[in-house]
Amino acid sequence: MDPAEDRDRRGISVRSIINSAGIGLALIALIIFFSVFTEHFLSPNNLTNILTQITINMILAVGMTFVILIGGIDLSVGSVMAFAAVVAGKAITLPGLGPVELIILATGAGLLAGVACGLINGLVSAYWALPSFIITLGMLNIARGAALHVSDAKTIYSFPFAFEEFGSMLLFGIPVVFLVALVLVFIAWFILNRTVFGRLLYGIGNNEEAVRLAGHPVFWYKVAAFAICGLTAGIAAIVYMARLNISSPIAGIGFELNAIAAVIIGGTSLNGGRGSIIGTLLGAFIIGVLANGLILIGLNDFMRQMITGVVIIIAVILDHYRAKYMSR
Template identity: 80%
Template sequence: MASPTTATPKLAALRSLINNAGIGLALLFLIVIFSFSSEYFLTANNITNILTQITINLILAVGMTFVILIGGIDLSVGSVMAFAAVVAGKAITLPGFGDTELILLACVAGLGVGMICGLLNGVISAYWGLPSFIITLGMLNIARGAGLQVSNAETIYAFPLAFEEFGSMLIGGVPVVFIVALVMTLIAWFVLNRTVFGRLLYGIGNNEEAVRLAGHPVFWYKVIAFSISGLAAGFAAIIYMARLNIASPIAGIGFELNAIAAVIIGGTSLAGGRGSVIGTLLGAFIIGVLANGLILMGLSDFLRQMITGVVIIVAVILDHYRAKYSAS
């Protein structure tokens, strides 16, 4: 079977289109069901709420897509997000600076912490050839503990007013934070589909040894993929702070599972080598619409968790059959 580096681009694009079309139909089906189930579902306020609620998961899931495409996994993004948030929270509340300087300092600090954590995940996993599942599980605990240590287990608040206003700003009824996440998604799509680096990530997920024998530095490609995931976690931390006006060391618990679920539901294979950030975008929408719709229907937290779990399992089963179709 040809790898993405040698397969016909038109065939790969057709398969991606068919896959995304199926996910889009599933999303449309959910929207129709919840529209009939609740009169409040398609209101302007609720649509704005959905867009706001999926923002952080979308950002984390886009970063996760890079890692899963190479056959890896990143379980640390929720904890890294919390760690980055408290470091950024400490920076944004420093005395003696203007609001603009504090906001820029916080952004640099949060993004830097996230990228460093991702870089460490990538270097350790790639250099020693260790399962990323184990390495990122360790980072999950390290980052969570570091966040609690830096913040003294306390929530940080009292941010500059301009920063708080950014988190609630709307343009034409669309949250600015969602627009930022959408721009990030489009950039990721361009990197994966229009650059050599992106195509080689697909190649590593399909046949790592072939990419290595072709003379490409597989080690650094893996490190960069994990660094992008960490950077996305840092970016999510900034958005989280702007939205909620706090930085909590216990934030982000379980966020990594939602991000992985969005990627899988969006059609990216856990085995690596297949998928797209457009599918991830649709997957994040499915999770967000499902959660919102079930709440409006009055279902309990327990039932919502069960239904979401069923959706994830079904998505994995469908991925199994998609893999068989691609191999045929």
């Protein structure tokens, strides 16, 4: 290997480590701050609450990472989650079937609804080369309207007991739904770091034309990224139902903003081509710890929203300087 190339590769590796370490240090600093200034932050019950509360955002952020890596964005995941939850809720309350059949049917229906919305986002955006934020903004309204229409604007409830029990189950003190999210993070990490598909997603974000000239079907890779994002919205819908034992057509409002925030705070560039799923995991933890800690301090909803907004803006500014540093 050429010595200059070796130095460059080692330099990029060191910068990546520094970037991930910086996010981890920020999370540790938040934990220390809230541990000192609040009484119950490190209590077992509160730690369990944090893990439970960040689960849905973590799942949505995993899918959002795939989309942002190719230089896109999905503003519809909150509404798609609500639509998938309503579809699954309708399926799980059908008469004449046993609990196991209902749970399988509902899970499949919810995941299919999420994937379908993601495919539409990807196909329209990629085929006509339109900005994804416009297409997904349209899907945001379509999915929300569909959720309200399918449910007749009513909350769906009365799920099988086994389904409800899953949402509150603990394994060695850790919520099972959080463990599901962790498995999803591992799968996403493997895809992005150990498969050709994942490497090509990075390549599309860095230089789409180069990937196309190399003979790869960029169109289908972009569609697949949005389909994965839709799939994770469907998974989040099932977890949401299991946790709260309801399917509400107004669920997920603003969830897309938290998912985007977790991805950007985690170091994934809005321009695409750079980022990691581990960073997204840490970003989701930062969002969750911040929200929980601010509640324990006693801040009202308005102040919490303001502080979260400031954190998002700071993260985008840091992403700007991080991009300049990584390009050296």
